[in-house]
Amino acid sequence: MITVLRYGHRPGRDKRVTTHCGLVARAFGADRFVLTTRDESVLRSLQDIVDRWGGPFEVAVEENWRQYLRGFRGTRVHLTMYGIPVDEAVKRIDPSQDLLVFVGAEKVPPEVYDVCELNVAVGNQPHSEIAALAIFLDRLFGGRELEREFRGKVRVEPMERGKKLINLEGSP
Amino acid sequence: MITVLRYGHRPGRDKRVTTHCGLVARAFGADRFVLTTRDESVLRSLQDIVDRWGGPFEVAVEENWRQYLRGFRGTRVHLTMYGIPVDEAVKRIDPSQDLLVFVGAEKVPPEVYDVCELNVAVGNQPHSEIAALAIFLDRLFGGRELEREFRGKVRVEPMERGKKLINLEGSP
Numbered sequence: 001m002i003t004v005l006r007y008g009h010r011p012g013r014d015k016r017v018t019t020h021c022g023l024v025a026r027a028f029g030a031d032r033f034v035l036t037t038r039d040e041s042v043l044r045s046l047q048d049i050v051d052r053w054g055g056p057f058e059v060a061v062e063e064n065w066r067q068y069l070r071g072f073r074g075t076r077v078h079l080t081m082y083g084i085p086v087d088e089a090v091k092r093i094d095p096s097q098d099l100l101v102f103v104g105a106e107k108v109p110p111e112v113y114d115v116c117e118l119n120v121a122v123g124n125q126p127h128s129e130i131a132a133l134a135i136f137l138d139r140l141f142g143g144r145e146l147e148r149e150f151r152g153k154v155r156v157e158p159m160e161r162g163k164k165l166i167n168l169e170g171s172p
Numbered sequence: 173m174i175t176v177l178r179y180g181h182r183p184g185r186d187k188r189v190t191t192h193c194g195l196v197a198r199a200f201g202a203d204r205f206v207l208t209t210r211d212e213s214v215l216r217s218l219q220d221i222v223d224r225w226g227g228p229f230e231v232a233v234e235e236n237w238r239q240y241l242r243g244f245r246g247t248r249v250h251l252t253m254y255g256i257p258v259d260e261a262v263k264r265i266d267p268s269q270d271l272l273v274f275v276g277a278e279k280v281p282p283e284v285y286d287v288c289e290l291n292v293a294v295g296n297q298p299h300s301e302i303a304a305l306a307i308f309l310d311r312l313f314g315g316r317e318l319e320r321e322f323r324g325k326v327r328v329e330p331m332e333r334g335k336k337l338i339n340l341e342g343s344p
Contacts, residue, residue, distance in 0.1 A: 020300035124328035127199040128192035131306035156296035
């Protein structure tokens with residue numbers, strides 16, 4: 001079970017970035033996405049995608065993030081450009097344990113670095129928490145997450161040119 | 173030479189997502205980031221990172237994107253959830269040619285699918301153009317892009333806990 005915890009979301013300003021984080025969590029194989037700040041528009045956008053494109057994928061809010069983080073049983077990974085290289089870190093993750101991936105915004109309290117078992121850097125350059133989450137999950141699953149099938153109402157038929165969307169509802 | 177072309181940016185609404193795309197382009201090994209819509213705040217944010225964290229990395233604007241795309245000499249890759257799998261696509265890219273990576277926003281004109289040599293999907297689920305760009309470049313470079321050194325004014329010293337930023341200016 002893999003949970004992505006999105007910390008430090010500022011409603012309005014971060015709406016799109018946080019929605020992208022949630023969509024990446026789902027598409028790259030996490031099971032749950034937890035916001036530490038309630039934002040109905042983000043929750044609705046993510047739920048709409050789950051309803052249409054399939055799950056299982058849970059979206060939740062935990063406003064007491066400190067208690068949630070401290071009480072989590074399993075491995076807690078904090079994505080930060082200051083951490084150890086992702087390729088080294090994934091080798092240390094015990095796949096039999098539940099995993100929490102802490103994705104921060106600009107300012108993350110120092111205690112997060114101490115509470116988490118691993119502080120993991122996807123490169124040590126400034127870029128994007130969305131990209132860091134995607135690469136982390138991709139390394140964790142060795143790329144196989146992209147082949148996962150979701151059971152939704154629609155699916156894409158990959159093609160060289162143009163778009164093909166298959167509607168699975170009402171089919172025999 | 174790898175250029176990332178960001179199409180369909182709406183100033184205001186897309187500021188943060190487009191800035192993340194530009195930062196990912198730089199951190200994951202592209203050489204240039206081209207916006208099709210001028211947005212001074214995005215250009216400034218990206219230039220500030222290049223000045224402080226290092227290059228070489230060029231940021232530019234090409235408002236006549238159609239002419240720019242059609243006139244590009246090299247391989248044009250369009251990132252789209254409707255395309256062929258990224259792992260199959262990267263094998264078809266000739267590394268001796270210049271590469272243009274077209275990163276769209278929500279609506280991309282149908283002609284883009286025809287003009288580009290490759291329509292490439294990073295999975296066929298809806299997620300994020302930022303994640304798609306990161307994974308595409310990561311696959312292209314086989315992960316080695318994360319080890320690249322930039323010559324900037326600062327750099328991170330990776331560590332297990334906390335943050336360490338080395339100031340390289342004024343050092344002997």
